[in-house]
Amino acid sequence: xxxxxxxxxxxxxxxxxxxxxxxxxxxxxxxxxxxxxxxxxxxxxxxxxxxxxxxxxxxxxxxxxxxxxxxxxxxxxxxxxxxxxxxxxxxxxxxxxxxxxxxxxxxxxxxxxxxxxxxxxxxxxxxxxxxxxxxxxxxxxxxxxxxxxxxxxxxxxxxxxxxxxxxxxxxxxxxxxxxxxxxxxxxxxxxxxxxxxxxxxxxxxxxxxxxxxxxxxxxxxxxxxxxxxxxxxxxxxxxxxxxxxxxxxxxxxxxxxxxxxxxxxxxxxxxxxxxxxxxxxxxxxxxxxxxxxxxxxxxxxxxxxxxxxxxxxxxxxxxxxxxxxxxxxxxxxxxxxxxxxxxxxxxxxxxxxxxxxxxxxxxxxxxxxxxxxxxxxxxxxxxxxxxxxxxxxxxxxxxxxxxxxxxxxxxxxxxxxxxxxxxxxxxxxxxxxxxxxxxxxxxxxxxxxxxxxxxxxxxxxxxxxxxxxxxxxxxxxxxxxxxxxxxxxxxxxxxxxxxxxxxxxxxxxxxxxxxxxxxxxxxxxxxxxxxxxxxxxxxxxxxxxxxxxxxxxxxxxxxxxxxxx
Amino acid sequence: xxxxxxxxxxxxxxxxxxxxxxxxxxxxxxxxxxxxxxxxxxxxxxxxxxxxxxxxxxxxxxxxxxxxxxxxxxxxxxxxxxxxxxxxxxxxxxxxxxxxxxxxxxxxxxxxxxxxxxxxxxxxxxxxxxxxxxxxxxxxxxxxxxxxxxxxxxxxxxxxxxxxxxxxxxxxxxxxxxxx
Ligand code: SF4
Ligand code: SF4
Ligand code: SF4
Ligand code: FES
Numbered sequence: 001x002x003x004x005x006x007x008x009x010x011x012x013x014x015x016x017x018x019x020x021x022x023x024x025x026x027x028x029x030x031x032x033x034x035x036x037x038x039x040x041x042x043x044x045x046x047x048x049x050x051x052x053x054x055x056x057x058x059x060x061x062x063x064x065x066x067x068x069x070x071x072x073x074x075x076x077x078x079x080x081x082x083x084x085x086x087x088x089x090x091x092x093x094x095x096x097x098x099x100x101x102x103x104x105x106x107x108x109x110x111x112x113x114x115x116x117x118x119x120x121x122x123x124x125x126x127x128x129x130x131x132x133x134x135x136x137x138x139x140x141x142x143x144x145x146x147x148x149x150x151x152x153x154x155x156x157x158x159x160x161x162x163x164x165x166x167x168x169x170x171x172x173x174x175x176x177x178x179x180x181x182x183x184x185x186x187x188x189x190x191x192x193x194x195x196x197x198x199x200x201x202x203x204x205x206x207x208x209x210x211x212x213x214x215x216x217x218x219x220x221x222x223x224x225x226x227x228x229x230x231x232x233x234x235x236x237x238x239x240x241x242x243x244x245x246x247x248x249x250x251x252x253x254x255x256x257x258x259x260x261x262x263x264x265x266x267x268x269x270x271x272x273x274x275x276x277x278x279x280x281x282x283x284x285x286x287x288x289x290x291x292x293x294x295x296x297x298x299x300x301x302x303x304x305x306x307x308x309x310x311x312x313x314x315x316x317x318x319x320x321x322x323x324x325x326x327x328x329x330x331x332x333x334x335x336x337x338x339x340x341x342x343x344x345x346x347x348x349x350x351x352x353x354x355x356x357x358x359x360x361x362x363x364x365x366x367x368x369x370x371x372x373x374x375x376x377x378x379x380x381x382x383x384x385x386x387x388x389x390x391x392x393x394x395x396x397x398x399x400x401x402x403x404x405x406x407x408x409x410x411x412x413x414x415x416x417x418x419x420x421x422x423x424x425x426x427x428x429x430x431x432x433x434x435x436x437x438x439x440x441x442x443x444x445x446x447x448x449x450x451x452x453x454x455x456x457x458x459x460x461x462x463x464x465x466x467x468x469x470x471x472x473x474x475x476x477x478x479x480x481x482x483x484x485x486x487x488x489x490x491x492x493x494x495x496x497x498x499x500x501x502x503x504x505x506x507x508x509x510x511x512x513x514x515x516x517x518x519x520x521x522x523x524x525x526x527x528x529x530x531x532x533x534x535x536x537x538x539x540x541x542x543x544x545x546x547x548x549x550x551x552x553x554x555x556x557x558x559x560x561x562x563x564x565x
Numbered sequence: 566x567x568x569x570x571x572x573x574x575x576x577x578x579x580x581x582x583x584x585x586x587x588x589x590x591x592x593x594x595x596x597x598x599x600x601x602x603x604x605x606x607x608x609x610x611x612x613x614x615x616x617x618x619x620x621x622x623x624x625x626x627x628x629x630x631x632x633x634x635x636x637x638x639x640x641x642x643x644x645x646x647x648x649x650x651x652x653x654x655x656x657x658x659x660x661x662x663x664x665x666x667x668x669x670x671x672x673x674x675x676x677x678x679x680x681x682x683x684x685x686x687x688x689x690x691x692x693x694x695x696x697x698x699x700x701x702x703x704x705x706x707x708x709x710x711x712x713x714x715x716x717x718x719x720x721x722x723x724x725x726x727x728x729x730x731x732x733x734x735x736x737x738x739x740x741x742x743x744x745x
Contacts (some may be wrong), residue, residue, distance in 0.1 A: 126734075130637035130690045131667040160738050164666070204744065240653045240667055243638045 012101040016547065027058055027092035027103055036105055039114065039143045041121075041229045042181035043093035046285045047190060055121075056092040057113040059104040061085035083190040089113050098549070111147075118148040124159040124204055126176045140179065161207055165368050167197075168216035170236055170290055171225060178208050178232035181528040184224035186346065191287060191372075192220040208232070219370065219394040222290045226276055233536050237294065238274045247273060250479035251533060253466050254284075255340060255459055257369075258377040259553060260468030261288040261533070265296065265460055265479040272296040272460060272480060280534045282555055283472065289373050298458055299480070303443035305455035306485035317454070317487060317495065324415070324437040324452045325499035332401055332412040333358035336419045337390050339379025341489070342464030344512045346381065348493035348505070349417050349522075355502025356415070361402050363424045364391030364395035369551045375469055376549040383467035386543055387522055394546055398425030406430045413437070417493070418456070420444040439492050456489040457482040463509055465531065467538065474535035475528065614698035619683045621699040622674055622720030624714070625692075631662050633693035633724065633729070636669035640685035640694055648678035649685060666736045672714040676702050692728075695721060 007022035007434050014034050021030045028038045029045070040373075041053035061083040064073040083102045089109060103320040104110065113141035119244035122144060129135045180414040185197045185208075196214040199206050210216060216224065225233045244465070254261040261284035264275045275296055298304075308315050333356040337349040353360040361384050365378035385391045403426050405411040411434060411524035414421065418440035421431060428445070436450040447453050461482035465475040480486075494507030505511040516523045522538045550558055579585050605612060614620065627633050636653035654670030656662050685694045699720060704710045712720070 049677045130639070131665065157737065159742055160740075163664075164737070188646070240636075240655050242653070245642060245644070246638070 009065050010099045010101075012097045012099075012103060014041070014103045015106055021097055023097070025097050027060075027097065027105075028056055029094045031058075031092070031103070032099050037104055037146075038092045039139075039147055040093055041139060041179055042183060044183050044186075044227055044286075046287075046483065047183060047186045047227075049094045050186060051091050051094040053117070053121075053179065053181050054091060055114065055117050057089040057110060057117070058092040058095070059085060059107050059110060060090045060095060061102045062098070063100045064101075069083065079414065091381065096536060114147040115149040118144055121179055122148070122152065123154050124176070125179075128174070128177060128231065132177065133234045133239060134177075134228075138231060139229035152507075159204055161205075164208075164234075167210055167233070170406055171216050171221050172234045172236050172239060173208065174232050174234070175207050175209075177230050179230050180206050180208070183227045183229070183231060184208070184233060187220075187224055187227060188216065188218075191223070192218050194218040194220075197224075217289055219289050219374070220287060220372065222293055223277070223287045226286070235274070235293075238263050242268060242273045248479070250462065251278060252476040252479060253380065253468075253474050254288055254373075255293045255295060255372075255380040255466075256289065256378065257367075257375045258376045258380060258382060258469040258550060259284065259373050259556070260380060260466055260474050260535075261292060262474065263288060263292070267460075267479045270480045272299060276410050278533075282534060282537075283468065283470070284475075287373060287554075289370075291374070296460060298442070299460055301442060302485065305441060305443055305453060306483050307453075308455065308485065308487075309453045311451055314378035315452075317492070320452050320454050321492075321495045321499050324454075324496055325435060327413045327435045327451060328356045328415065328496075328500055331357070331534055332410060332415050334405065335360045336399065336402070336413045336414060336416040336421065336424075337362050337385060338418040339363065339377075339382045339385060339395065340459075341381065341384075341417055342459075342462075342476075343381065343384040343388060343467060344464050344509060344516070345417065345489045345493060345561055346385050346390045347512060347516055348490060348497065350388055350390040351497050352415065352417075352493055352500070353390070353504050355500040357499050358411075358415075359405075360390050360400055362391050362395035363399060363419050366395045366397055366549045369532055369553055371552060372554050375553050375556070376551060377469065380468070381466040383469070383471055383543075384541075386546075387471075387538065388469055388516070388520060394548065400425055402426065403430050415496075416440065416450075417489075419446075421446045422449075439467075439489065439496075441486070454492050455483075455486040456492055457486050458470060461486070462488055462490075463528075465495075465528065468535075469548070469553075469556055471538045471540035471543075472535040473523075473526065473531065473538055475531045529545075568605050608701075614700070618698055618700070619696040620683075621676065621702060621712070622679060622685055622694055622696045622717075623699075623721060624672065624717040625695055625724040626718065627729070628723055628725055628727070629729075629732070630678050630723075631665070632668055632718065634669050634672065634689075635665060635667045635693070636666075636672070636690055637690060639688045639690065643684045643688045645682060646678040646680050647683065648675045649673070650675070661679075662731070664738065665731050669714060672717060674712045674717065675710065676712060677707060677710045692724065692726065695724065696725040697721065 009020040010023050011020050014031055017034050021032050021033055028040055031038045038056050039408040040056040042050045063081040064084040072081045087497055143475055163176055165173040167173045183250045188197050189195045196210050196216050200209055201207050246268045248264045252263045252265045254263050258370050262278040262280040264276050264278045265272055275293045277286055279286045308320045310320040335353040335358050337346055337360055339362055366376050367378050369376040413435045422445040431449045437452040437458055438447050438450040439454045441456055441458050460479045463478050465473055467473050491507040494504050499502035505515055513528045624634055636651050638651050641649040641651050650673040651669050652671035656665055656668050683696050686696050
């Protein structure tokens with residue numbers, strides 16, 4: 001890989017502390033590097049600078065020099081060059097650092113400025129916190145506590161603005177709470193490329209609204225809810241469901257496509273309430289698609305499997321494994337792995353295929369990429385199947401090859417790891433000709449036809465990792481416990497491999513990773529525990545010859561395009 | 566070791582007759598017969614509870630019959646023994662209180678857990694939860710000891726305060742910005 005050029009560093013002094021920061025950094029980010037918080041509303045690291053909230057005011061000065069001679073002017077008291085302080089505050093978000101710059105973020109003037117700005121922001125702000133979904137993660141609450149004056153001098157009647165406006169199918173707007181930062185407007189314009197929001201009216205009557213005849217309906221609309229620093233924009237799905245301070249945050253990965261957007265799963269006592277994006281500057285910045293945020297609903301779907309069954313009767317795990325092994329021992333077995341399984345599971349699926357001496361299939365899912373955070377490959381982990389060696393070429397979009405094998409009588413038993421075979425193109429007649437062992441999470445025509453069904457866990461209920469389109473290995477963690485009756489996929493696969501006399505591990509991540517280290521050269525030096533939260537880029541040169549379906553998307557260029565560029 | 570011999574005085578005649586002692590006892594008895602009663606015939610008679618007493622927590626309505634709780638879940642958060650359980654809900658658009666937006670769908674207080682600390686009352690931003698004068702609770706099962714929303718409002722009744730914060734807000738909303 002080509003290392004990015006080292007950024008040029010400049011030295012600045014922030015509140016008396018000297019710090020070297022990359023050229024072009026603004027004062028808010030530079031202050032963050034020395035651990036100082038410069039409060040702000042409109043600034044967002046991934047959007048253009050608007051400079052309209054005035055919360056980020058700082059004092060700034062440059063070393064003085066004589067105009068005529070360019071000689072530095074020295075301060076006789078300190079023996080250092082004199083600093084020419086600009087006599088009025090500047091906004092930190094739109095001020096980029098320059099060599100020698102001096103910045104004050106804690107002076108009495110700045111304290112007064114912040115109190116003043118907070119007072120103006122709160123003049124017409126409703127007292128909605130008890131019914132406002134943002135409470136607990138609201139920048140206005142936090143900064144009013146941290147930097148406000150603590151009491152109100154405003155006795156006049158507050159402005160009224162539209163409340164409970166449905167901006168789109170998933171976003172609700174309360175204009176009274178809006179602080180007019182314009183983050184949502186800039187996001188729609190700059191990132192989602194769907195310019196539908198704007199302000200109307202002036203001064204304290206300014207109001208956020210959708211352009212006439214438009215609505216905020218694009219598949220990225222919920223990012224405006226995430227970046228809204230206050231409770232003006234709220235999600236209709238999460239609205240009034242639960243207070244954020246009760247929710248536990250668990251890092252996870254979006255399974256919609258091979259982009260692998262980094263996410264946080266918010267749960268309380270085993271129930272998931274929402275999914276939000278997690279910042280990863282190499283993958284998804286701070287965004288994710290709306291469609292990925294409702295995937296948690298599969299956890300409690302009506303067709304969720306919770307009972308082990310073998311030959312039409314409920315069974316114990318041992319019984320089901322024995323029945324499955326009995327079916328597989330007859331030979332003529334095919335294993336259908338899944339691009340939705342984790343790297344660890346795919347590795348065991350490969351071992352399973354070896355144990356039954358059968359061919360391994362994978363179901364390809366190709367849709368249309370949106371150029372942003374949904375790629376053409378709708379399997380989150382096709383690359384994982386390549387890296388672990390489960391497959392060596394890209395999967396077909398259906399199982400017609402397997403269907404032909406069945407018709408020819410060469411396959412008598414199919415072990416499916418989470419794939420719905422009828423949805424993948426096998427006909428009812430073909431399914432009737434084979435014995436099916438299904439290891440997965442949700443019921444379908446396949447489970448109805450299956451001889452053995454073993455329920456397993458969804459991505460929210462287990463630990464594991466995926467490899468995304470960049471060949472970046474990223475891990476997800478268990479947010480909630482699985483439902484009673486469901487068993488960890490690794491345990492099931494492992495028991496089955498052991499029953500078939502294959503190379504079993506201990507059925508946990510640690511032992512699977514030991515084998516992965518030993519057998520997969522790309523993963524030789526990786527340990528699951530040390531995998532960084534932002535993922536690890538793997539060496540992908542071995543698969544450079546494959547023509548992956550993905551087009552260009554955020555932070556990703558297909559290899560072919562890269563070569564021609 | 567040395568001993569001190571205590572000299573025991575011989576009883577007087579009056580003491581030996583025992584009559585003054587009996588009369589003294591009778592005096593106390595008769596005094597209490599005519600004195601006003603100090604005790605109550607609990608549970609038929611109950612003491613007057615002073616304002617500010619921390620009895621069973623209850624939910625209250627405002628004088629217009631609007632449920633004051635907006636299910637902000639602060640009391641659930643602050644409750645040290647985790648006795649409170651709330652399922653927040655949205656007020657239907659047809660309701661006269663639709664502008665309040667939020668009200669509890671379910672509200673349970675487990676009186677086997679409640680320690681009568683009064684923190685829920687203290688934290689409530691809407692003055693909706695009050696520890697009132699009921700001090701003894703009993704039931705035949707654990708379930709009976711959980712006060713649900715309906716029971717909490719039965720116990721709570723109406724709080725005769727005159728804030729009408731939400732009514733004022735609605736009036737301002739209807740009057741619009743031209744009113745000032
Ligand atoms: S936006 Fe923040 S300050 Fe305003 S009502 Fe909501 S929680 Fe309170
Ligand atoms: S709705 Fe939120 S993000 Fe949009 S301008 Fe108002 S405060 Fe900013
Ligand atoms: S603190 Fe008050 S308003 Fe909030 S949920 Fe409890 S009773 Fe309801
Ligand atoms: S963050 Fe600088 S003006 Fe808003």
